[in-house]
Amino acid sequence: MIDLRSDTVTTPDEEMREAARNADIGDDVYGEDPTVNELEDRAAELVNKEAALYVPSGTMGNQIAARVHTDRGQEVLADRKSHVVKYELGGFAQHADLQVRMLDAGPRGVPTAERVASACVEEDLHRPGTGLLCLENTHNARGGLAISPERIERAAEAARERDVAVHLDGARVFNAVTALEVPTTAITDHADSVMFCLSKGLGAPVGSMLAGSAEFVERARRVRKLFGGGMRQAGIIANPGLCALENVSDLEADHENARVLADGLDGIGGLEVAEPETNIVIADVSELASDVESVIDRLRENEVGATPFGPTTIRFCTHRSVTRDDIERAVGRVTQALA
Numbered sequence: 457m458i459d460l461r462s463d464t465v466t467t468p469d470e471e472m473r474e475a476a477r478n479a480d481i482g483d484d485v486y487g488e489d490p491t492v493n494e495l496e497d498r499a500a501e502l503v504n505k506e507a508a509l510y511v512p513s514g515t516m517g518n519q520i521a522a523r524v525h526t527d528r529g530q531e532v533l534a535d536r537k538s539h540v541v542k543y544e545l546g547g548f549a550q551h552a553d554l555q556v557r558m559l560d561a562g563p564r565g566v567p568t569a570e571r572v573a574s575a576c577v578e579e580d581l582h583r584p585g586t587g588l589l590c591l592e593n594t595h596n597a598r599g600g601l602a603i604s605p606e607r608i609e610r611a612a613e614a615a616r617e618r619d620v621a622v623h624l625d626g627a628r629v630f631n632a633v634t635a636l637e638v639p640t641t642a643i644t645d646h647a648d649s650v651m652f653c654l655s656k657g658l659g660a661p662v663g664s665m666l667a668g669s670a671e672f673v674e675r676a677r678r679v680r681k682l683f684g685g686g687m688r689q690a691g692i693i694a695n696p697g698l699c700a701l702e703n704v705s706d707l708e709a710d711h712e713n714a715r716v717l718a719d720g721l722d723g724i725g726g727l728e729v730a731e732p733e734t735n736i737v738i739a740d741v742s743e744l745a746s747d748v749e750s751v752i753d754r755l756r757e758n759e760v761g762a763t764p765f766g767p768t769t770i771r772f773c774t775h776r777s778v779t780r781d782d783i784e785r786a787v788g789r790v791t792q793a794l795a
Contacts, residue, residue, distance in 0.1 A: 458786045459761040460717075463628075463656040463710070463735060463775035472660065472696035479695035484510070484687050491691030495698050499665040502701065503626075503644040503652070507673035509666045510694055512685050514539075514627045517651035517666040519547045520679045522588055524672055525621040525649065528553035530587030533575050533615075535561035537597040539625055540590050551683070554587070565595035566607045569614035576618045589615040592625040593632045593643055597765075600628070600714075600736025600773075602635035605642040612646040626652040627664070631734040634707040648672070657707050657735060658700035659776050662693050706776055710735040713774040713783045720787030721772075724794055735774045742768035744794065751794070758793040760786050 459465050468476070482488035492510050500508035511517045518540050522532060532548055534541050536558040540548065548554040557575055561567040567575070572589060579585030591611060593603040612622040624647035626632075633640045644650045649668035654660035666676055680686060687693075714732040721737065722729040726744040729737065741751050748764045755762050755770075765771040774783065 457759045457761055458778060458782045458789070460772040460774065460778065460786060461761040461763045462773045465761075466655070466657075466659045466775050466777045468659065468661045468696050472699045475695035475699050476692050479691040481689040481691035484690045485681070489689065489691045489694070491698070492694045495694045496665070498698065498701060499652075500667050502640060503650045503667050504641040505644070505650065505667035506670040507667065509673050509676050509680060510687075510690065510697070511664050511666055511680060512662065512687070514625070514651055514653045514664040515544050515547065516680070516683060516685050517664045518544065518590070518623070518625050519551050520666060520676050520683065520685075521623045521649045521651060521668075522548050522554060522590075523552040523679045524675045525623060526552055526554055526587035527584070529555070529584040531555045531557045531577055531584065532588040532590060533557050533559055533567070533572065533586060533620075534590040535559055535565050535567065535592065535595075537565065537595075538590060538592045539596055539627065540592075542597055555584070557586070563598065564603060564607060565598045565601055566591055566603050566611050569610045572611050572614035573618070576615065576620055578618075586618070586620050589620055589622045590625060591622065591647065594628040594734050594736075596628070596736070599730055599738045600631070600732060600734040602632040602733045603643075604636060605638060605646070608643055609646045621649075622647045624650045626650050628653070628656055628734065630704045631657055631707055631711070634704065635711060635734050654697040654700040657710055657775060658703045660693075660697045660700035663697050703776065707735070710774045710776065713778065713780060716780065717772060717774060717783050717787065720784070721790060724787075724791050726794060737772040737774070738765060738769050739772065740769050754793040755790060758789040760789045760793065
């Protein structure tokens with residue numbers, strides 16, 4: 457099986473397995489795990505924040521950020537196709553008692569400064585006010601788009617002018633900085649808090665980082681405990697995370713494989729494929745006389761994994777566990793599956 461369903465299917469390499477086996481460990485809830493402490497320090501430095509917190513998942517990181525930044529009942533602004541809206545089980549309502557004001561942020565997935573300004577609500581006798589703006593980079597549901605620092609900056613500045621905090625869901629932010637050829641801080645400096653994944657393209661088996669001010673992270677640590685995310689001898693999984701931070705330079709290979717895949721798929725009758733910006737390839741199958749699920753089944757029968765991504769679209773995702781040869785074989789198998 458050439459598994460292109462997601463970059464979450466990567467498995468740890470031998471270096472990561474050895475790192476896990478040899479990790480220095482302690483009780484992280486007491487702040488005594490030296491490997492976790494090192495990982496948090498390095499992550500904070502990487503995104504230019506005062507502190508960082510190791511969390512089990514990106515979703516938990518986003519949910520903690522929302523709980524810390526807001527007061528119950530406030531509104532949070534987010535693109536209607538953002539991960540926090542589509543894929544986190546209504547967590548903002550369940551965990552933080554927030555109302556979500558969904559914005560149609562347009563094809564690039566980031567609202568304009570004018571859109572942010574018009575959507576923000578001031579607190580008064582009748583309204584709770586806007587407490588948080590959530591941005592996403594890369595933008596998963598819009599095709600792995602690498603959002604420019606300028607777009608992030610304009611939206612964030614409009615929020616800050618209204619005393620609204622800004623959180624960046626940067627699960628794949630290193631894909632964005634790789635594609636745009638900019639420093640990580642060119643994107644992360646505009647947010648009050650940043651979440652990024654150590655898994656996905658970086659290849660760690662588990663874990664994400666949530667970074668912000670020292671005060672923010674101190675409060676976030678308490679919320680992590682509340683959400684059941686307090687881990688004990690977590691250095692065993694944090695040490696592979698330290699290895700993952702060394703894999704950012706490998707992401708360009710994933711992007712190049714995505715371009716090769718897109719070019720190959722676009723030559724198959726019945727598929728319309730958008731040019732990828734990072735490691736996500738979206739194919740429209742509406743010209744085929746088949747629904748999305750039946751197309752996925754045919755691909756699976758031919759040993760290619762893909763993901764349903766809309767009424768007429770499917771997603772392929774390149775990652776460090778697939779090679780250029782795998783990509784070329786995948787194109788042949790898709791051709792055979794759809795013949």
